Amino acid sequence: MTQLSPPLAAKVAGLTSSAIRDLLKLTARGDIVSLAGGLPDAELMPGERIARAADSALRGTGSLQYTESPGWGPLRAVLAERETARLGRTVGVNEVFVTHGSQQALSLLAEVLLDPGALVVVEDPAYVGALQAFRAAGARIVAVPMDADGLRVDLLTELLERGERPAVVHTVSNFHNPGGVTMSPARRRELAVLAETHGFWVIEDDPYGELWFDRPAPEPVAVYSPQVIRLSSASKILAPTLRVGWMVAPAHVCRAVELLKQGADLCGSALTQQITTELLADTDWLTAHIGTVRAAYAERAKALTHSVRTRLGDRMTCSKAAGGMFVWAAFTDGTDTGALLPKALDAGVAYVPGQAFAVESAYPNALRMCFTTSSPSALDEAIARLARVSE
Amino acid sequence: MTQLSPPLAAKVAGLTSSAIRDLLKLTARGDIVSLAGGLPDAELMPGERIARAADSALRGTGSLQYTESPGWGPLRAVLAERETARLGRTVGVNEVFVTHGSQQALSLLAEVLLDPGALVVVEDPAYVGALQAFRAAGARIVAVPMDADGLRVDLLTELLERGERPAVVHTVSNFHNPGGVTMSPARRRELAVLAETHGFWVIEDDPYGELWFDRPAPEPVAVYSPQVIRLSSASKILAPTLRVGWMVAPAHVCRAVELLKQGADLCGSALTQQITTELLADTDWLTAHIGTVRAAYAERAKALTHSVRTRLGDRMTCSKAAGGMFVWAAFTDGTDTGALLPKALDAGVAYVPGQAFAVESAYPNALRMCFTTSSPSALDEAIARLARVSE
Numbered sequence: 001m002t003q004l005s006p007p008l009a010a011k012v013a014g015l016t017s018s019a020i021r022d023l024l025k026l027t028a029r030g031d032i033v034s035l036a037g038g039l040p041d042a043e044l045m046p047g048e049r050i051a052r053a054a055d056s057a058l059r060g061t062g063s064l065q066y067t068e069s070p071g072w073g074p075l076r077a078v079l080a081e082r083e084t085a086r087l088g089r090t091v092g093v094n095e096v097f098v099t100h101g102s103q104q105a106l107s108l109l110a111e112v113l114l115d116p117g118a119l120v121v122v123e124d125p126a127y128v129g130a131l132q133a134f135r136a137a138g139a140r141i142v143a144v145p146m147d148a149d150g151l152r153v154d155l156l157t158e159l160l161e162r163g164e165r166p167a168v169v170h171t172v173s174n175f176h177n178p179g180g181v182t183m184s185p186a187r188r189r190e191l192a193v194l195a196e197t198h199g200f201w202v203i204e205d206d207p208y209g210e211l212w213f214d215r216p217a218p219e220p221v222a223v224y225s226p227q228v229i230r231l232s233s234a235s236k237i238l239a240p241t242l243r244v245g246w247m248v249a250p251a252h253v254c255r256a257v258e259l260l261k262q263g264a265d266l267c268g269s270a271l272t273q274q275i276t277t278e279l280l281a282d283t284d285w286l287t288a289h290i291g292t293v294r295a296a297y298a299e300r301a302k303a304l305t306h307s308v309r310t311r312l313g314d315r316m317t318c319s320k321a322a323g324g325m326f327v328w329a330a331f332t333d334g335t336d337t338g339a340l341l342p343k344a345l346d347a348g349v350a351y352v353p354g355q356a357f358a359v360e361s362a363y364p365n366a367l368r369m370c371f372t373t374s375s376p377s378a379l380d381e382a383i384a385r386l387a388r389v390s391e
Numbered sequence: 392m393t394q395l396s397p398p399l400a401a402k403v404a405g406l407t408s409s410a411i412r413d414l415l416k417l418t419a420r421g422d423i424v425s426l427a428g429g430l431p432d433a434e435l436m437p438g439e440r441i442a443r444a445a446d447s448a449l450r451g452t453g454s455l456q457y458t459e460s461p462g463w464g465p466l467r468a469v470l471a472e473r474e475t476a477r478l479g480r481t482v483g484v485n486e487v488f489v490t491h492g493s494q495q496a497l498s499l500l501a502e503v504l505l506d507p508g509a510l511v512v513v514e515d516p517a518y519v520g521a522l523q524a525f526r527a528a529g530a531r532i533v534a535v536p537m538d539a540d541g542l543r544v545d546l547l548t549e550l551l552e553r554g555e556r557p558a559v560v561h562t563v564s565n566f567h568n569p570g571g572v573t574m575s576p577a578r579r580r581e582l583a584v585l586a587e588t589h590g591f592w593v594i595e596d597d598p599y600g601e602l603w604f605d606r607p608a609p610e611p612v613a614v615y616s617p618q619v620i621r622l623s624s625a626s627k628i629l630a631p632t633l634r635v636g637w638m639v640a641p642a643h644v645c646r647a648v649e650l651l652k653q654g655a656d657l658c659g660s661a662l663t664q665q666i667t668t669e670l671l672a673d674t675d676w677l678t679a680h681i682g683t684v685r686a687a688y689a690e691r692a693k694a695l696t697h698s699v700r701t702r703l704g705d706r707m708t709c710s711k712a713a714g715g716m717f718v719w720a721a722f723t724d725g726t727d728t729g730a731l732l733p734k735a736l737d738a739g740v741a742y743v744p745g746q747a748f749a750v751e752s753a754y755p756n757a758l759r760m761c762f763t764t765s766s767p768s769a770l771d772e773a774i775a776r777l778a779r780v781s782e
Binding site (some may be wrong): 039042043051055058059061062063065099100101103104107111129132133135235240241243260262263264265268270271 | 452
């Protein structure tokens with residue numbers, strides 16, 4: 001039997017193995033309240049609306065065939081219109097590229113923008129999917145910490161002053177996964193200026209921006225510079241099954257990504273792209289639908305943070321939960337969340353230890369909690385269990 | 392009239408001169424009979440059956456969420472059962488991996504199996520999607536010619552005797568694209584023995600195997616050795632929109648591909664995978680459906696080759712058209728198919744010149760003709776035009 005090539009072992013080892021997935025397998029036990037997932041709530045997804053759109057798309061044969069590599073034309077047109085509104089400038093269809101979820105945009109951009117050994121700056125703690133894509137491309141990764149206002153742009157500046165020359169800076173600008181924070185408008189402007197001054201790309205990864213609770217997310221970083229490539233996705237506002245993500249980038253970047261997309265998987269699904277087009281173009285329905293998701297997640301997030309405050313008090317800090325799907329929390333009493341996890345699972349609560357998202361800093365006392373798929377009472381019970389086992 | 396598909400334009404764009412690419416864009420002209428496409432016939436795709444399966448899948452929320460990276464469990468189970476029948480040995484679910492079309496399997500396998508500079512042997516003329524995937528992985532590519540019995544395994548043997556050590560040999564074993572030929576059973580066995588002796592992987596790329604006309608394709612190369620990784624796809628037997636391809640490979644290869652798939656695009660579409668599962672599991676319906684496609688393509692293929700014989704006679708040789716979607720033909724009178732193309736387009740017939748698929752050999756007199764999307768009379772008219780302009 002032929003073995004995998006020795007460098008494959010290295011490649012595989014270099015990828016953060018999916019600790020989260022392995023953990024999720026353990027949390028299938030029915031008596032566990034899982035805060036460990038990272039999934040939107042399927043109960044809130046518009047199954048019937050998708051079924052109607054599927055039926056309508058399948059009346060023509062155009063939904064059955066291969067589609068264009070950059071995405072079905074009308075979908076790109078709808079996305080260009082949405083992004084024009086979001087960015088406050090005319091976004092052309094040739095600046096919009098549809099990918100198989102925004103993970104594929106990360107992966108193809110990593111290939112397009114990075115030579116092996118190129119420097120990528122990520123946030124610490126980091127979105128694990130981005131680390132996977134950048135590591136697979138052979139990038140050197142340096143992490144810059146975040147605070148309540150998002151990426152510490154002052155520390156990025158110091159890094160640049162020390163002579164580091166990143167090819168890419170990756171940021172989850174809104175309602176960070178896992179950090180829960182949102183980059184302030186001032187830092188967005190500063191980051192854009194740095195990108196132009198130092199000639200790096202910013203990848204603004206924004207799957208959660210529309211899931212704000214009390215007030216809309218700030219204007220995208222991409223508003224401030226054409227050096228910002230903006231990613232978003234239908235997964236969190238409609239359904240992951242559509243596998244529709246998109247990228248807004250200069251036309252020459254889109255063309256380069258197109259060549260790689262052809263080699264990677266030829267094209268996306270004409271069916272799911274047509275469904276997505278119909279739903280995104282039905283703006284009244286869409287606004288109401290996202291409003292429903294937002295209200296449900298807001299209620300859950302508030303229940304979770306309220307429980308943390310009342311049941312753990314000063315023993316735990318946590319992010320504000322102003323939107324998105326996650327709260328990042330940390331024990332202040334030295335509790336090690338990795339060591340605690342087996343006991344927590346015994347007690348019927350699951351979470352992801354902070355260390356799973358660590359790049360350079362250590363987060364032994366931190367944890368990520370996902371509030372999307374549990375009721376307020378289940379979330380309260382989860383925190384009660386966590387408080388009990390961590391005493 | 393068939394238009395040059397965007398994906399084909401893309402494929403061609405990746406590999407042929409801009410001159411050919413620009414010329415082929417003209418095939419969108421309504422008066423051109425295009426043999427230049429590479430698409431299955433959308434009119435034969437089971438749109439209504441897919442719509443019923445979509446409706447049924449969308450009654451549950453399970454079809455809306457992210458699915459597992461290696462593919463939805465029941466789809467892998469159905470595929471394992473099909474492949475068990477095809478390979479004559481028990482294929483486990485852990486040996487089946489679902490990809491976003493078989494192009495993604497090529498792309499992920501290239502990353503898993505190849506170090507930069509590794510040698511890949513391909514067939515000449517070659518499937519261009521495979522060249523793209525192998526080139527993207529930085530492989531060194533050597534091509535071995537085919538004859539009417541497929542890959543010249545004797546020439547591969549000579550290459551091995553000269554000390555070349557391929558990591559991978561890629562073959563489109565059945566109804567080759569673009570070559571039209573099928574590898575003989577004897578060569579399949581010889582290839583498998585060479586793989587085991589010399590420790591290389593064979594990637595047996597088999598999207599067309601079920602589209603046989605008069606008699607079934609021979610047993611897969613994968614029957615003869617576990618060193619053969621077998622790829623197939625729902626695109627040609629059901630519909631490309633499903634974006635469902637699959638790979639049968641040793642479990643450790645599937646696990647390595649899984650890690651890369653997570654970084655590439657996380658997972659496929661639960662919806663299209665559930666649709667595919669229902670259609671593949673409905674075996675009576677499937678058998679009848681594939682029979683219909685096979686009969687239609689057989690009629691078209693026979694019409695095309697009959698027209699070539701009657702209208703071009705000794706001036707053109709062509710492959711047997713025993714299945715699949717393509718005929719590979721060559722002028723025997725020295726006609727240069729690249730130089731002829733502008734005149735052919737003027738006369739209302741499009742094809743892809745052989746040079747578009749050349750790796751090491753030259754095919755100045757050859758052309759690929761796709762017979763899937765034109766009626767017998769349109770195919771005859773196309774050949775009449777070709778005969779006229781090449782006189």
